[in-house]
Amino acid sequence: MQLKKLAAALFIAGVVAPGAAYATNGYFQPGLSVKSVGMGGVGIAFPQDALAAAVNPAGMVDIGSRLDFGLSLFQPDRSVSATGAVYGPGGSGPYPITGSYSGNDTKNFLIPEFGYNRMINPNMSVGVSVYGNGGLNTGYSTIFPPFAPGMGVDMQQLFIAPTFAMKVNPSNSIGVTLNIVHQSFRANGLGALCQQLSGDPSNCTDNGHDDSNGVGVRIGWIGQLTPTFSLGVTYQSETHMGGFNKYSGLFANAGEFNIPANYGIGFAWKATPALTVAGDVVRIDYGSIPAIANGPNPGGPLGGSPNGPGFSWNSISVFKLGVAYEYNQDLTLRAGWNHGDNPIGTNNVFFNTLAPGVVKDHLTLGATYAINKSTELSFDYVHAFANSVTGPLPAPYFAAGSTETLSMSQNVLGVSVGWKF
Secondary structure: OHHHHHHHHHHHHHHHHHOOOOOOOOOOOOOOHHHHHHHHOOOOOOOOOOOHHOOHHHHHHHOEEEEEEEEEEEEEEEEEEEEEEEEOOOHHOOEEEEEEEEOOOOOOOEEEEEEEEEEOOOOOOEEEEEEEEEEOOEEEOOOOOOOOOOOEEEEEEEEEEEEEEEEEEEEEEEEEEEEEEEEEEEEEHHHHHHHHHHHHHHHOOOOOOOOEEEEEEEEEEEEEOOEEEEEEEEEEOOOEOOOHHHOOOOHHHHHHHOOOOOOOOOEEEEEOEEEEEEEEEEEEOOOHHHHHOOOOOOOOOEOOOOOOOOOOEEEEEEEEEEEEOOOOOEEEEEEEEEEEOOEEOOOOOHHHOOOOOOOEEEEEEEEEEEEOEEEEEEEEEEEEEEEEEEEEOOOOEEEOOOOOEEOOOEEEEEEEEEOOO
């Protein structure tokens, strides 16, 4: 019966999860479960549910046998504006483009999460976590040339993460996760840009969704250093993905879009019997992925080789701090702060019209209510504060002194149900 329930839940999660299409630590989500997100996304040393493997697989042996399912509503607000700009040969016209443009053709995104963990014995567990890692989405019903109306992208990533964890001794846990990843991508409205810059214009835009798959690993450790203080470390390898064949003329290295390595360290401190304080520092190596990191003029055309133009994203550090307060035996309250570096600089705002992921700061709130001894209901809310980046539009296509500003903010509401068994 448990296996049938697991198979059904995996099927549902696998079908629905491709709705995941925006996040705010670059294109990664600030946290990967409703409970974690309510505390700013912390979790390296403070596992709370069967999504723990998404952050640190060592935590799965500490949560017991349980099943968790959640759903989050993402509402990003993306826009760009241009000032003093004229597009055309030599930047002399004939297309004035000064104005503001909304990238919110699609406003709401549903992102599910699922986790199952089973204790083999008191010191070992096996489980699986299924989640949307994050993504990118824009859609502009009106936009300036060389983009066409309806220009936008849609990037989605689904992780299926079977996990084994064990206690080495009463104070130390380790775990390993196999990340099985499916991603999907679509780009529209880039025709003029592809004709000018791509080495393969027919595989650059307006080809519908294309898919790719890959496999990677995540490992982790949690140590209970004192009765009230624990430390955790986690590392996820770069995930090598198959290329997007339909977009081999857009992304560097013939459509390759690998998922960057990321790693971090975290702590959890039980300050009082009712209050836990936890924090994580995470590094995301966007700068190691050519399709993401390459600048506007690396030496090759769009697509084709590792030297194709990209988004100019930098590797970033993310700082997470959260608190959980057990108000009584049935109600736990959470709050947190998440601050991430902005991966986008001022040197390539034009290309990042496709993906203005410039948010830096998030305020999070959450709560869990125990319906009975085996069932609990959790909630979270995230406000990603508005941020913007302004930079020059590239010559010779735009008039000298022309600038573009990328802006984004976001709200998230999440709910999850957990069952202990």
